[in-house]
Amino acid sequence: MRIILDAMGSDRHPEPELHAAVEAARQFGDEIILVGKEEVLRPRLEALNPDGAPVRLVHAPEVLEMTDKPARSARAKARNSMAVGMELLKAGEGDAFVTAGNTGGAMANALFRLGRIRGVKRPALATRFPTRKGYCVVLDIGANAECKPEYLLQFAVMGSVYAEHLLGVPNPRVGLLSNGEEAGKGNDLVKATYPLLEASGLNFIGNVEGKELFGGEADVVVTDGFTGNVLLKGSEAVVRLLVDVLKEHLMASPRTKLGALLAKPAFEALKGLLDPEEIGAAPLLGINGLVFVGHGRSDARALLSAIRAARQGVENDLLTRLGTAIAARLTAAEE
Amino acid sequence: MRIILDAMGSDRHPEPELHAAVEAARQFGDEIILVGKEEVLRPRLEALNPDGAPVRLVHAPEVLEMTDKPARSARAKARNSMAVGMELLKAGEGDAFVTAGNTGGAMANALFRLGRIRGVKRPALATRFPTRKGYCVVLDIGANAECKPEYLLQFAVMGSVYAEHLLGVPNPRVGLLSNGEEAGKGNDLVKATYPLLEASGLNFIGNVEGKELFGGEADVVVTDGFTGNVLLKGSEAVVRLLVDVLKEHLMASPRTKLGALLAKPAFEALKGLLDPEEIGAAPLLGINGLVFVGHGRSDARALLSAIRAARQGVENDLLTRLGTAIAARLTAAEE
Numbered sequence: 001m002r003i004i005l006d007a008m009g010s011d012r013h014p015e016p017e018l019h020a021a022v023e024a025a026r027q028f029g030d031e032i033i034l035v036g037k038e039e040v041l042r043p044r045l046e047a048l049n050p051d052g053a054p055v056r057l058v059h060a061p062e063v064l065e066m067t068d069k070p071a072r073s074a075r076a077k078a079r080n081s082m083a084v085g086m087e088l089l090k091a092g093e094g095d096a097f098v099t100a101g102n103t104g105g106a107m108a109n110a111l112f113r114l115g116r117i118r119g120v121k122r123p124a125l126a127t128r129f130p131t132r133k134g135y136c137v138v139l140d141i142g143a144n145a146e147c148k149p150e151y152l153l154q155f156a157v158m159g160s161v162y163a164e165h166l167l168g169v170p171n172p173r174v175g176l177l178s179n180g181e182e183a184g185k186g187n188d189l190v191k192a193t194y195p196l197l198e199a200s201g202l203n204f205i206g207n208v209e210g211k212e213l214f215g216g217e218a219d220v221v222v223t224d225g226f227t228g229n230v231l232l233k234g235s236e237a238v239v240r241l242l243v244d245v246l247k248e249h250l251m252a253s254p255r256t257k258l259g260a261l262l263a264k265p266a267f268e269a270l271k272g273l274l275d276p277e278e279i280g281a282a283p284l285l286g287i288n289g290l291v292f293v294g295h296g297r298s299d300a301r302a303l304l305s306a307i308r309a310a311r312q313g314v315e316n317d318l319l320t321r322l323g324t325a326i327a328a329r330l331t332a333a334e335e
Numbered sequence: 336m337r338i339i340l341d342a343m344g345s346d347r348h349p350e351p352e353l354h355a356a357v358e359a360a361r362q363f364g365d366e367i368i369l370v371g372k373e374e375v376l377r378p379r380l381e382a383l384n385p386d387g388a389p390v391r392l393v394h395a396p397e398v399l400e401m402t403d404k405p406a407r408s409a410r411a412k413a414r415n416s417m418a419v420g421m422e423l424l425k426a427g428e429g430d431a432f433v434t435a436g437n438t439g440g441a442m443a444n445a446l447f448r449l450g451r452i453r454g455v456k457r458p459a460l461a462t463r464f465p466t467r468k469g470y471c472v473v474l475d476i477g478a479n480a481e482c483k484p485e486y487l488l489q490f491a492v493m494g495s496v497y498a499e500h501l502l503g504v505p506n507p508r509v510g511l512l513s514n515g516e517e518a519g520k521g522n523d524l525v526k527a528t529y530p531l532l533e534a535s536g537l538n539f540i541g542n543v544e545g546k547e548l549f550g551g552e553a554d555v556v557v558t559d560g561f562t563g564n565v566l567l568k569g570s571e572a573v574v575r576l577l578v579d580v581l582k583e584h585l586m587a588s589p590r591t592k593l594g595a596l597l598a599k600p601a602f603e604a605l606k607g608l609l610d611p612e613e614i615g616a617a618p619l620l621g622i623n624g625l626v627f628v629g630h631g632r633s634d635a636r637a638l639l640s641a642i643r644a645a646r647q648g649v650e651n652d653l654l655t656r657l658g659t660a661i662a663a664r665l666t667a668a669e670e
Contacts, residue, residue, distance in 0.1 A: 132576055142514055145522040179477055179564035187480040187561040210565070210572030226522040227565055229514035230545070230558075234566045235573040237545030241467055242574060245608060249601035259598025266584035266591045270577065 001028070001314055003307050004094035007036030008063045008081040009101035010298045016100070018044050020303035025053035027304075028311065033094050035060050035085040060084035066296075070104035074112050082106060086113040089289045096290035096310035098281060100298040106291060107143050107284060114289040117323050119330045122151045123286030125225070125293065126162055127232065133216030137163045137172075139285065140225035141232050147224035149192040152176070154326065156202055158285040159220035161325045165316045167219070175208030175218035177227060183207065189224060197222075280305030283313060286326075290319050336363070336649055338642050339429035342371030343398045343416040344436035345633045351435070353379050355638035360388035362639075363646065368429050370395050370420040395419035401631075405439035409447050417441060421448040424624045431625035431645035433616060435633040441626060442478050442619060449624040452654075454661045457486045458621030459560070460628065461497055462567065465608045468551030472498045472507075474620065475560035476567045482559035484527040487511070489661065491537055493620040494555035496660045500651045502554070510543030510553035512562060518542065524559060532557075615640030618648060621661075625654050 003024065007017040014036055021032040022045070031054040034041060038059035049055055060081040064073055074083065082099055086109055089097045099106050103125060116123060124140035137159045144151060156174045163172035176197055178186040183194060185207055197204040208218050210231075223231070250260040260267070280302060281292035290313045294306040313319075338359065342352040349371055356367040357380070366389040369376060373394035384390055395416040399408055409418065417434055421444055424432045434441055438460060451458060459475035472494045479486060491509045498507035511532055513521040518529060520542055532539040543553050545566075558566070585595040595602070615637060616627035625648045629641040648654075 130576075132579070145514060145520075177565060179480060179561050179568075185480075187559070190480075190561075210569035211575075213569070214572040214576045223565075224522070226514050226525075227562055230512060230562055230566055231569045233514075234545035234548070235569055237549040238570040238574055239577060240546075241465075241549045242577060242605065242608065244467070246601060246605055249604040250598055252601065256598045256601045259594045259596065259601070262594025263585055263591045263598055264594070266581060266587065266594070269584040270581055 001311060002031045002033060002094040003310050004033040004035060004085045004088050004097045005303070005307065006081045006085050006097070006099035006101055007034045007041055008060070009099040009294070009296075010303065011296045012299075013100075014041055014044070016298055016300045016303050018048055019300035020307060021055045022049045022053055023300065023304055024307045025055045030054070030311070031056060032307070033058055033085075033088060035088070036081045037061065037063070058084060058088060064101055064105040066102055068102075068105065070102060070108040074105065074108035080109070082109040083113055086110060086289065086291070089291075090114055095314040096292060098292045098294065098303070098306050098310050100294035100296055100303060100306070102296070103142055103293050106293045110284055110287045110289070110291050114287050114291070117286055117288050117319075117326055119326045120286035121154055122147070123284050124151075124155045124158065125282050126159060126285050127282040128167070129213060129232075129235070131214050131216035135167055136213055136216065136218055137167065137220045138213070138228055138232070139220075139222060140228050141282065142225045142229040143284065144225040146226070147189060149189065149196050152189070152193040152222045152224070153196045153200060154286070155222045156197055156200065156204070156220060157325050157329060158322055159222060160202055161321050162283070162285060162318070163219045165318060165321055166312055169219045171203050172219035173205045173217070174202045174220045174222065175205050175212060177213070177221050177223035177231070178207035178209065181207050181209060181212070193222075280309045283309070283318070285322060288319075290314060336646060337366045337368060337429040338645050339368040339370060339420045339423050339432045340638070340642065341416045341420050341432070341434035341436055342369045342376055343395070344434040344629070344631075345638065346631045347634075348435075349376055349379070351633055351635045351638050353383055354635035355642060356390045357384045357388055358635065358639055359642045360390045365389070365646070366391060367642070368393055368420075368423060370423070371416045372396065372398070393419060393423060399436055399440040401437055403437075403440065405437060405443040409440060409443035415444070417444040418448055421445060421624065421626070424626075425449055430649040431627060433627045433629065433638070433641050433645050435629035435631055435638060435641070437631070438477055438628050441628045445619055445622045445624070445626050449622050449626070452621055452623050452658050452661055454665045455621035456489055457482070458619050459486075459490045459493065460617050461494060461620050462617040463502070464548060464567075464570070466549050466551035470502055471548055471551065471553055472502065472555045473548070473563055473567070474557060475563050476617065477560045477564040478619065479560040481561070482524060484524065484531050487524070487528040487557045487559070488531045488535060489621070490557040491532055491535065491539075491555060492660050492664060493657055494557060495537055496656050497618070497620060497653070498554045500653060500656055501647055504554045506538050507554035508540045508552070509537045509555045509557065510540050510547060512548070512556050512558035512566070513542035513544065516542050516544060516547070528557075615644040618644070618653070620657060623654075625649060
């Protein structure tokens with residue numbers, strides 16, 4: 001397996017990328033193809049990788065900046081590191097592409113270089129939310145701020161493939177994110193999507209709210225990219241607030257400090273639940289190539305975890321399975 | 336001051352309402368007007384209130400059920416407890432109305448019985464979110480699943496009045512909830528609302544995400560009722576998940592149990608942050624009368640806190656201030 005890694009993606013690039021590439025090459029024995037400014041990367045890589053783990057450099061002279069308009073610069077900066085990496089993927093020189101760069105940039109480059117899986121209307125960004133019982137795949141979490149009912153139906157199809165083959169959930173339960181559990185609740189988009197999901201043959205369990213999502217009552221939750229993004233970032237932020245306030249109060253007196261020390265195993269147990277870096281990267285489902293987008297704040301550990309997610313996608317043949325699931329529906333619709 | 340309380344609102348009505356009414360009458364010395372089925376309420380009230388704190392019963396023969404369609408039943412059940420209570424408010428027999436019943440039902444009844452403040456396009460449900468620095472008023476959290484930019488502009492005006500006069504924040508900072516902080520991010524509604532807020536003369540700080548909201552960087556955050564509701568319920572649910580998992584692990588061994596005991600003051604400090612009952616009730620801003628909607632799961636303590644919120648609204652002349660702020664904008668627009 002060969003994973004292509006954008007060396008210029010994360011906020012602190014390229015250090016985290018260099019470390020993650022060398023570590024992944026060592027751990028998995030896979031070739032990691034690191035894409036970015038060769039003159040910057042070459043000396044650092046040589047210093048980091050004296051034993052010559054299989055990391056190959058591919059030069060990309062341009063970098064997508066956070067201030068770049070994604071759609072415009074995906075074309076204008078034709079040789080940005082994402083573009084070069086995705087061209088390698090398209091040419092079959094790698095099996096998956098991983099970046100911690102701008103999501104909009106990744107989507108624009110992916111649409112331009114790789115295109116969509118045949119029949120897919122809009123690719124979606126999918127991530128796993130921790131729940132009381134494991135994980136729930138939520139999509140779209142930010143690729144499409146405006147959606148149509150047919151997009152959400154396809155998100156449900158693609159999310160189900162993801163949950164079944166990457167999380168190992170047979171016949172995944174699909175929920176529609178809404179402002180009330182009752183059928184009939186929702187904004188116009190939700191109300192128009194409900195009957196499509198009901199008739200889809202998927203394991204649709206109806207509208208869900210935060211309670212059902214975090215309670216583990218759904219395996220896949222579909223929503224538009226605006227709402228999904230607000231929910232994701234809101235959940236992360238409220239958890240961070242809670243943990244920070246708790247920490248502050250735990251450090252406030254010798255008594256609570258001792259308590260915190262004794263209770264440490266309980267706090268450790270929370271870590272997996274809280275740590276976005278455990279999850280590593282979100283796949284762009286619907287793109288004709290395996291593209292995984294990690295958090296801009298990723299460190300080497302998070303990027304390693306992103307590479308792990310990409311490897312899992314390759315191993316489980318995610319791309320083919322998505323194509324098959326979408327094609328089956330196109331055929332059904334034509335009949 | 337006289338507060339009118341819907342006796343048939345909460346999930347476990349009327350017990351929490353009866354207890355809250357008697358307790359409020361005792362604590363504040365105000366008359367509480369309790370509206371509901373007299374034959375049910377009378378004997379229980381007499382048993383609870385032997386010293387005759389000022390609680391008056393007003394009979395309402397019908398009850399809005401969760402299964403009722405709000406708009407239809409607000410009319411069909413003309414003598415439901417919310418309708419009767421709001422008619423009392425309109426007639427000047429009370430200063431504010433409090434219910435823990437269905438939000439949709441409260442809104443439908445309020446629109447039908449009390450109408451809107453002159454110039455208000457859509458009333459909004461507002462609540463306070465806890466933040467790193469205090470509270471942030473978020474609206475709409477569920478009254479209007481579909482919104483237009485002009486509604487959000489008015490939400491910002493009304494939310495600013497709320498923050499200034501009920502939370503004591505001079506010149507409140509107004510944020511627009513979006514899927515990215517940068518101007519230009521957002522769905523169509525956000526993009527169209529941004530210039531209106533920029534030109535509004537309000538203290539508009541731009542787009543905000545969960546990080547800014549929970550970080551206390553805005554005093555008012557405006558959004559459509561669908562997104563606001565998803566954010567509110569999602570935040571509540573993820574916090575509940577976190578607390579439950581932590582509790583479970585704290586109880587897992589004698590060592591962690593002891594740690595939890597010692598660290599108790601730190602956990603206590605979190606309570607105010609976590610407890611939706613601390614906040615009590617959300618006002619329906621824009622209705623021509625002070626209407627506060629509490630959580631269906633409210634117990635007596637939560638309802639007491641809801642009554643307290645309503646009293647604060649009366650004391651600070653919230654209704655007049657909202658009317659003045661909206662009227663000033665109407666006049667400005669006409670000039």
